[in-house]
Amino acid sequence: MRVHQYEKAFLWLGAIMLVAFMIALLVTSVAMGIHLPGRAGEVDPLSINSIEPFNNPGVREVGPGRYEVVLLGSAWSWNPSEIRVPAGSEVTFLAASTDVIHGLHIDRTRVNMMLIPGQISRNTYRFERPGEHLLICHEYCGAGHHLMSGKVIVE
Amino acid sequence: MSVAESTRAVVLDPAGYQFPENQRRLIRWTLYIGYFALAAGVAHGFAQGLSYANIDVLRYFPGLRDYYQGLTAHGVANALFFTFTFSNAFLPLLTARALGRPMITGFLHATLWTLVAANITVIWAVTTGRATVLFTAYAPLQAHWAYYLGLVLLVVSTYIASAHLYVMLARWRKEHPGERIPLLAFISVISYVMWDLASVGIAVSFIGFLLPWSLGILERTDPLLNRTLFWFTGHAIVYAWLLPAYISWYALVPRQTNGKLVSDPLTRVVFIMFLLLSIPTGFHHQYTDPGISTNLKMFHAVLTFGVFYPSLATAFSVVAAMEIGGRRNGGGGLLGWIRKLRWDDPSFTAQVLAMITFVLGGITGLINASYLVNQIVHNTAWIPGHFHMTVGSAVALTLMGVAYWIIPYLTDRKLWGRKFAVAQSWIYTIGVLIMARGLISGGLEGMPRRTFRVAANYGRDSWELAGALTGIGGTLMTVGAVMFFIVIVMTIVAGKKGEGPKDIPFAETLIPASRDGWDAKLDRLRLWTIAAVVLVLIAYAPFFITYLPARLISPGYNFF
Ligand code: HEM
Numbered sequence: 001m002r003v004h005q006y007e008k009a010f011l012w013l014g015a016i017m018l019v020a021f022m023i024a025l026l027v028t029s030v031a032m033g034i035h036l037p038g039r040a041g042e043v044d045p046l047s048i049n050s051i052e053p054f055n056n057p058g059v060r061e062v063g064p065g066r067y068e069v070v071l072l073g074s075a076w077s078w079n080p081s082e083i084r085v086p087a088g089s090e091v092t093f094l095a096a097s098t099d100v101i102h103g104l105h106i107d108r109t110r111v112n113m114m115l116i117p118g119q120i121s122r123n124t125y126r127f128e129r130p131g132e133h134l135l136i137c138h139e140y141c142g143a144g145h146h147l148m149s150g151k152v153i154v155e
Numbered sequence: 156m157s158v159a160e161s162t163r164a165v166v167l168d169p170a171g172y173q174f175p176e177n178q179r180r181l182i183r184w185t186l187y188i189g190y191f192a193l194a195a196g197v198a199h200g201f202a203q204g205l206s207y208a209n210i211d212v213l214r215y216f217p218g219l220r221d222y223y224q225g226l227t228a229h230g231v232a233n234a235l236f237f238t239f240t241f242s243n244a245f246l247p248l249l250t251a252r253a254l255g256r257p258m259i260t261g262f263l264h265a266t267l268w269t270l271v272a273a274n275i276t277v278i279w280a281v282t283t284g285r286a287t288v289l290f291t292a293y294a295p296l297q298a299h300w301a302y303y304l305g306l307v308l309l310v311v312s313t314y315i316a317s318a319h320l321y322v323m324l325a326r327w328r329k330e331h332p333g334e335r336i337p338l339l340a341f342i343s344v345i346s347y348v349m350w351d352l353a354s355v356g357i358a359v360s361f362i363g364f365l366l367p368w369s370l371g372i373l374e375r376t377d378p379l380l381n382r383t384l385f386w387f388t389g390h391a392i393v394y395a396w397l398l399p400a401y402i403s404w405y406a407l408v409p410r411q412t413n414g415k416l417v418s419d420p421l422t423r424v425v426f427i428m429f430l431l432l433s434i435p436t437g438f439h440h441q442y443t444d445p446g447i448s449t450n451l452k453m454f455h456a457v458l459t460f461g462v463f464y465p466s467l468a469t470a471f472s473v474v475a476a477m478e479i480g481g482r483r484n485g486g487g488g489l490l491g492w493i494r495k496l497r498w499d500d501p502s503f504t505a506q507v508l509a510m511i512t513f514v515l516g517g518i519t520g521l522i523n524a525s526y527l528v529n530q531i532v533h534n535t536a537w538i539p540g541h542f543h544m545t546v547g548s549a550v551a552l553t554l555m556g557v558a559y560w561i562i563p564y565l566t567d568r569k570l571w572g573r574k575f576a577v578a579q580s581w582i583y584t585i586g587v588l589i590m591a592r593g594l595i596s597g598g599l600e601g602m603p604r605r606t607f608r609v610a611a612n613y614g615r616d617s618w619e620l621a622g623a624l625t626g627i628g629g630t631l632m633t634v635g636a637v638m639f640f641i642v643i644v645m646t647i648v649a650g651k652k653g654e655g656p657k658d659i660p661f662a663e664t665l666i667p668a669s670r671d672g673w674d675a676k677l678d679r680l681r682l683w684t685i686a687a688v689v690l691v692l693i694a695y696a697p698f699f700i701t702y703l704p705a706r707l708i709s710p711g712y713n714f715f
């Protein structure tokens with residue numbers, strides 16, 4: 001197959017660029033230890049209110065500077081809807097839905113995960129600076145979806 | 156014209172082929188259904204843009220219950236009905252023209268009437284408020300069964316159109332043993348091969364789960380499995396929308412500006428890569444989902460970077476083709492050829508502007524695909540910012556540009572309002588760029604998508620400018636869209652009779668297909684299809700093996 005020399009050069013440059021991007025992306029995730037949510041267990045959405053730890057939503061200190069937030073999403077509210085943690089703490093979110101799919105997003109952070117009935121969503125994030133963040137449901141969950149919000153206050 | 160020369164065209168016989176009037180009429184009416192869908196979709200797009208600017212115009216929409224009902228209509232009408240209806244008409248027409256034979260009238264009827272049935276069913280379900288679940292139809296929000304049935308019928312119409320393509324190609328091959336498939340036919344057929352394979356996911360989800368579940372036959376369903384099956388189809392579906400536009404960019408646009416398609420074999424390679432790589436990438440839409448291993452997500456991330464490659468190759472090819480045209484038109488210097496392109500031709504202008512916005516659409520897509528970075532943008536307004544520069548303009552504007560020759564061609568009428576049509580594509584493009592700028596910057600500040608912002612009980616100051624730009628851009632897009640409909644309607648009723656183009660604008664190639672050697676193996680569609688299936692199995696088997704059986708845990712919810 002004949003390929004024009006400019007086209008050949010362009011295709012090589014493109015390939016190198018994509019491989020470089022890919023390496024950068026693998027390095028940030030593997031070497032720097034930043035993770036996406038993955039498999040974190042299952043929970044029956046209909047009996048979730050009587051299953052540990054979701055029978056007791058809220059913020060708990062699990063070690064020095066380390067917190068765990070158990071968070072339930074239901075149409076159309078968060079439980080708890082206000083989360084307070086000190087600046088500099090590392091917070092692990094354990095979240096699940098009691099009904100339909102919801103989306104958990106804390107603005108201006110990378111806490112961004114889907115809540116899918118039956119699955120537990122987990123991710124960890126360090127809140128460095130004091131301030132207030134929005135806790136938003138960002139997946140359509142019915143007529144009141146735009147009312148499903150809360151706050152994360154970093155003190 | 157000698158035989159050696161004739162193989163340079165992307166069609167078999169450049170001398171011309173005329174379709175019988177009854178077939179032209181059926182293709183025409185299929186296209187009209189698509190434009191009707193676009194009109195319905197765009198109407199609510201206008202309200203969505205303004206909602207992000209904190210202006211509520213919904214109350215002036217008679218019969219509309221809420222924002223999300225309109226958003227469902229917008230997604231379904233624009234992204235599903237408009238796009239696939241167009242493909243159902245465009246691909247058989249191009250394939251038949253490329254092979255120099257008539258279409259098969261029975262298939263055209265079957266496609267058209269299945270589409271009509273799909274439209275009626277879905278329109279009923281959505282307008283009566285029984286299906287406000289958005290076009291993604293995520294369980295366990297449960298729509299009326301008619302909604303799922305209507306969408307299944309839409310997919311069936313694409314299967315009928317595919318069968319039409321396969322039968323035409325098989326007959327041609329029988330009559331022309333050992334010959335290379337004309338390029339235009341090859342890339343048209345392979346686009347629907349890819350889609351047929353990709354659609355298995357939603358077919359299983361809708362027919363196996365959602366339809367029986369909404370009918371009460373199945374009491375509960377599995378939300379994660381349904382979602383995963385949706386996205387099995389859901390990334391490839393964007394290529395099903397895009398490939399007809401690529402076909403036009405590769406094989407038709409060069410002709411419209413006096414250029415040439417650079418390479419026949421490379422074009423085939425690009426489309427084969429889309430067949431192979433479009434589907435095994437679906438988990439990049441589920442990066443933030445629980446229940447899916449991060450290793451698998453990483454694997455799909457790598458393949459997603461792979462499927463970016465054929466688009467990169469396309470960028471070179473289509474620009475080179477136009478440069479050839481610009482220089483043949485007398486343009487000199489490094490960039491002087493750009494001014495010599497056919498900017499007075501609305502069909503050309505619309506499609507070039509579509510390509511330009513697609514550069515930004517592609518770059519933002521690569522950012523979405525970038526694994527951890529997805530956590531910054533997932534489900535924020537950034538995402539509709541991104542895809543209005545892909546499907547919302549690269550595809551939509553290309554299909555508008557195609558309309559500017561195909562409607563005159565099919566009606567044998569002169570295009571009405573040439574200058575008006577040129578202005579149309581500029582206005583739409585400027586609109587989409589402003590709207591995307593708004594949505595993208597808002598998204599980076601956490602402004603969510605799929606949200607009735609006017610009534611939201613939260614917000615940030617930084618969303619004000621972003622929202623205003625969304626509203627301004629969306630309004631300009633709406634103006635552009637309305638101008639498009641004016642041109643089409645006026646052409647149909649008032650275009651000068653007998654002055655339409657007599658043939659489709661097919662290009663010629665600089666590097667033609669060769670009859671023998673390595674290059675000829677590119678035509679082995681069956682082999683490529685098997686390879687694609689194997690890749691899909693490698694990419695998806697780890698999930699299904701470790702996950703199944705289905706967890707039937709969720710009853711249906713009707714929260715709308
Ligand atoms: C006048 C032209 C248009 C305007 C003003 C417009 C505006 C918008 C806006 C503001 C959104 C975000 C809504 C939200 O997330 O709450 C949206 C969503 C969307 N648009 Fe458009 N749009 C237009 C045309 C199109 C076209 C031509 C297509 C495709 C061919 C398209 C496909 C979509 C899709 C698939 C969604 C996502 C729906 C969902 O989230 O379920 N739009 N549009």
Ligand SMILES: [Cu+2]
Binds near residue numbers: 137141
């Ligand atoms: Cu929600």
Ligand SMILES: [Cu+2]
Binds near residue numbers: 439
């Ligand atoms: Cu995708």
